[in-house]
Amino acid sequence: MQLTNRKVVVSNKEQSLAERMYLPAIAKGMMITASHLFKKSPTINYPDVKRPIAPVYRGQHVLKRDDNGAERCTSCGMCAVACPAEAITMTSGERKKGEEHLYREEKYAATYEIDMLRCIFCGLCEEACPKEAIFLTDRLVDAQFERKDFIYGKDKLVEKMDARIDVSKRQTPEVLAFKKVEGLKHNELFDAKKLNKGHKH
């Protein structure tokens, strides 16, 4: 029974004179390599030129400050709960008098750590965040020599006032509207009509 039509009968016939001279075959091979002289190299000169990345790329996290420079995070723990990799840990602190310019609300994150080796960069933390405090950005997580250096604390996560990080690509009005829909679970597409019709959740 014939299973495929890929059967090939191998022939061991004697080489012809032209084949034994090898020169035509060599010329053919050399023309192949020569044709590559005129092909464009696909190389990107990496440090000088960077490959464009998607606008919704999910890279290293940032903890945003508000317009006055106060930290938005209120240490509610929603992100840590949402995190499927359990990469986020935090401890809370209470804002004292005179610290209003540092923390936006009365409760704040005294420490906030993300283990970048555990993080799977899914973005559920930013989806869960009710205060628009955490965002994933287009920055890459640097290479380190030791594991402990991959646990990013507030020193690396909170954005610096002199180097604000633009998250407008991720915090679009649609995203904000999406987050305001009550009873919406993660992973569901935004479809207000379906919700209003009492779609099962």
Next chain:
Amino acid sequence: MTAFIIYKAIMCVGIFVLLLASAAYATLWERKFAAFLQDRKGPSRAGWGGLLQPLADGVKMFMKEEIIPNVSNRALFILGPSLFMVTAVITSAVVPWAKPVIIGGQTYDLQITDINIGVIYLLGVASIGVYGIMIGGWSSNNKFALLGAVRASSQMISYEIPMGIALIALIISSGGSLSLKTIVEGQDAGLANIVWQPLGFLIFFICALAETNRAPFDLPECETELVGGYHTEYSSMKLGLYLFAEYINMFISSAVIATLYFGGYNFPFAHEIYAKLGLAEGSAMVSLIGFGVLLAKIFGFICLFMWIRWTLPRFRYDQLMNLGWKTLLPLSLFNLAATVVVEYFRGNIHF
């Protein structure tokens, strides 16, 4: 007499510098050319588009730790690369680089020396060149190096014979002179020798590839089988000399091929073009143009060498020997016989 010594000294130094500079940039061009053939970019970080890469490579070679194995024969271990480099460089002595210049009624040949056995000198020096590899490989006291050296010597011996016979045919058809200057001048008056010696050129070119240890004949340094071949134990600038001499050899081989078969510094309609430009024969400008033409031919052959290297896979050793003894040797003998017949009917040979 003083003027003669100064002129020869300038020639020697000038050609030495030319060889070193061209070999250095041949290493860069090899990497660039390989990259272009493989859709890559090649070295581009050092200097403008990578132009300082040879300098960086040289500095790297000099700064590296120099290791001389304590089981090696120290004197011979040092002699090996030195001899290889020396033989690579002195081959250039008989190559005529440009038309003679006439300054103040005195004719200056742009050639270090025009000996009347130039072609034999070339063959002789090329054979001594293998001693550099052989001594280096043997004195390392390493099995891989020894195997590489043995391969190099048997390869050189095998390919020198068809090369020599191809040269005999060339000399018959170019008028019987062994002086490279005469051979080049003969091609100025008539056609380039390639017209009468196409098969001879092919044999000579294949043998030149084998003699310079270039792919597909680079079995002496066959890294897939022999670690590094004859220079396995070498490091630092001694290794640098071996690698560098290979490029000098390639440059000289290209120069010799261009001189013997492609008219050297001559080019078609040279005299008409010089007359049109109003340049007197023997002026410095004519020599300069001729030198440029020779360099262009050399560059073309270097590109061909590289093109072949980055296209063809390496021979197996028995295939190498088969090609040398069973194909090239009979072919060169046939070429010699055919040349004699053709030259007899052209009236250049009388019995």
